[in-house]
Amino acid sequence: MDVRRDRDAAGRARNARPRDALGRPLPHGAEGVDRAPEGVPRTPDEALAEAQRLLDAGRPFHAHEVLEDAWKTAPEPERQLWRGLAQLAVGLTHAARGNARGAARLLERGAGNVAPYAQAPPHGLDVPGLVAWAREPGRARGDEPPRLRGAGPAAPGPAR
Structure with missing residues (x-):
């Protein structure tokens, strides 16, 4: 069995397996969805x-990959x-995958990390709205993506 790891141009290990819309790895050769390129x-x-476009599309x-690059x-x-x-x-990814416990933990952790920016939110972010969204009872169901900027309901995404 060949155990070589997928590597990027810089030699860092990467998983080149296709993924579904929720980021779960699929078998090599399976049809996956386009991934958000890393390091852009x-x-x-x-x-x-x-x-926001990816959240609204149910992805x-x-x-997360885009936001992680920004981080x-x-x-x-x-x-x-x-x-x-x-x-x-x-x-939200954990919620969509049916992991309510993991979703609740990450949503609370995320809310705690963005909350200190509520008094002077940069980049037009709706920090108070994001914190309220993340801490809403039952949010771990993942039924609605957040609005990163401004108020109002999220655009409907694909049926899941």
């Missing part, structure tokens, strides 16, 4: 727009914010 430099506005795992490249004063946003997307 984006402005905060671009990252938030892409993450929170892929939104890794954010200036130090914003790192906790971007980490929290990525955790919210992971919480």
